[in-house]
Amino acid sequence: MSLPGLKGTEHIGFTVPDLEEADAFFTDVIGCVRIYELGPFAHERGDWMSKQLNVHPRSIMRKLYFYRCGIGPNFEVFQxxxxxxxxxxxxxxxxxxxxxxxxxxxxxxxVAYLKSRNVRVLGEPVASANASAGQRWVYFLSPWGMQFELVSFPQGKAYEAGAPVTLWNPTRPAD
Structure with a gap:
């Protein structure tokens, strides 16, 4: 049994300390495209914010930007x-x-590109083993310390050889 009508991940939302700094990082460094913005949004009375968003009822969502980042889910970035x-x-x-x-x-x-943009790359690329053999990866940090990863597996991963279902892969159509 699964969630009725499930198609996939439409967006990932996260909060940053400075939306303009994040915007520069996502557009100028990563290459995302900002599509639209909303905000501010607040409720001076009642408990709508806590009931609907699980935040303090007087919290204020100052602004959010929605981004398209290549193939995959969109980003909803809040301040x-x-x-x-x-x-x-x-x-x-x-x-x-x-x-x-x-x-x-x-x-x-x-990795060379990120380093040329003064992005902090953590360590050196790592070759995965076991089920993930064929993949290489490395972590990097945004200017506010959020963790990101680069992954690459142009020849696929070892587990795929006999798998009846594979993980979603941006380089090929869905199963």
């Missing part, structure tokens, strides 16, 4: 003024920790 304060950026090991991965055709060229 909030949280009425009850904000937590620091979680690490992968923290509850709620996360990262976003971009598929690239040439990992080495993409």
């Amino acid at each position: 909030w003024e949280a009425a009850d304060g904000q937590l620091p950026q979680p690490r992968n090991s923290d509850v709620g920790g996360h990262h976003l991965a971009f598929y690239v055709d040439d990992l080495d060229a993409a």
Whole structure:
């Protein structure tokens, strides 16, 4: 059984400390296209914000930008003024920790490009093993510390050889 009508991931939403800094990073460095913006959005009374969005009822969503980033889900990027304060950026090991991965055709060229743009790349590209053999990856950080990853597996991954269902892959049509 599955969610009725499920087609895939339409967008990924996340909050940044400075929307204009994030906009410059996503458009000028990554190459995303900003499609539209909304905001501000707030409720001076009632509990709509807590009921609908699970935030403090007096929090203000200052602005959001929607981006198209190549093939795959869109990004909805928010800047909030949280009425009850904000937590620091979680690490992968923290509850709620996360990262976003971009598929690239040439990992080495993409790493060189990021470094030329003064983006902090963590370590060196790693060759995966076992089920992910054939893949190389490396992490990098946005200017505000959000974790991203570059991945590349132009010849596919080892698990695909006998898999009845494969993971979504931006280089080929859906199964």
